[in-house]
Amino acid sequence: MEETAEELYFGRLDSAAAQRFQAHLRDCPKCRGINDGTVAMIEAIRGAAKHFERTKVAKGKGVVRSPMVNPAR
Numbered sequence: 001m002e003e004t005a006e007e008l009y010f011g012r013l014d015s016a017a018a019q020r021f022q023a024h025l026r027d028c029p030k031c032r033g034i035n036d037g038t039v040a041m042i043e044a045i046r047g048a049a050k051h052f053e054r055t056k057v058a059k060g061k062g063v064v065r066s067p068m069v070n071p072a073r
């Protein structure tokens with residue numbers, strides 16, 4: 001489950017920042033709770049994306065990333 005979040009979030013951090021974040025998650029229940037919520041959200045989005053990929057709208061466009069996944073940018 002956590003790998004899904006890693007893929008989407010840590011993929012955008014450099015590895016040092018990703019490691020610091022993971023270490024922080026281990027020590028901080030608050031952020032861990034947020035991360036769990038994030039994972040649940042990403043799982044939900046992935047389910048929707050999988051469905052979307054099967055429709056012809058998505059054809060030829062590759063993987064479409066939901067804007068909800070990167071609210072910070």
Ligand SMILES: [Zn+2]
Nearest residue numbers: 024028030031
């Ligand atoms: Zn924290």
